[in-house]
Amino acid sequence: MIQDIAPLKLNNAYHRKKPKNNSRMLGFFDRMIYLKYDEKIEFLTYEQWTDTRREQKKEIPESVYLFSIGEEDYFLTDIAADTQIEGFAFHKMFSVRTMQPMKDVLAAATAWHLYVWYRDNQFCGRCGTKLAHDTLQRMMRCPKCGNLVFPKIAPAVIIGLTDGDKILMTKYAGREYKRYALIAGFTEIGETAEETVAREVMEEVGLKVKNIRYYKSQPWGFDSNLLLGYFCDLAEKAEIQLEEEELSLAEWVDYKDVPDDPEGLSLTREMMVHFRKSREKNHQND
16 A cells, blocks of 8 residues: 555654755645656756755745655645646646655655645634644744644545445545545544444445444545545445435445555555455355
């Protein structure tokens, strides 16, 4: 999955660092990210960025330390929509999902997650004062009333609903992603993740579930999520009642027809393949 970059590791501890020449500079505009892509992702280095700005006799924008991966530090900076550096361009965040290497897909998604948080939290929601970066932690602090604003992480569940040798697979309504998915939804105030599983299945397809069991989690910076994967069983036979505002399709798919996962990116796709392989193993042992 997106976080599987061993032996490298994402180090997300906050530090008051300044960029070095080889630091990676990430900039976003209108759900797009600035990079070069020719078989693999290449982010702008601080040296390239500062050289370009000096040549253009422009001020070098402020940068904010994001995280490190291995020996590389990543920073957020302001890259304007009309910035022109040979080989580099703004790419849709959605297209980054199919790029390589995985460590830089993770870097792009995590940087986007933090960019959205910084973009949407410039002023204190309590008193309206301009927020300031804290010097010790990843948070914004109000210098007037002391309000502390931490990064937003939205918990959501991915649900592998099964009935014997079949799994319920869906397609979203009105979204850019057109391939098979699983039922998913955000955890609401006051409920457990397991309660979210039961509620989302009932809301989206009108079915009751039982035997809810945790599978695995995944950070998903594309949407500021922490995804929690659960499998569960169909509690009683019933017709699918499709919530058409959320889904364009929901159907039972035999394990033998579950597609492969060439990207190895998402928890959703891994859960589908896990179901297929577990059923294949069970039938081999019969």
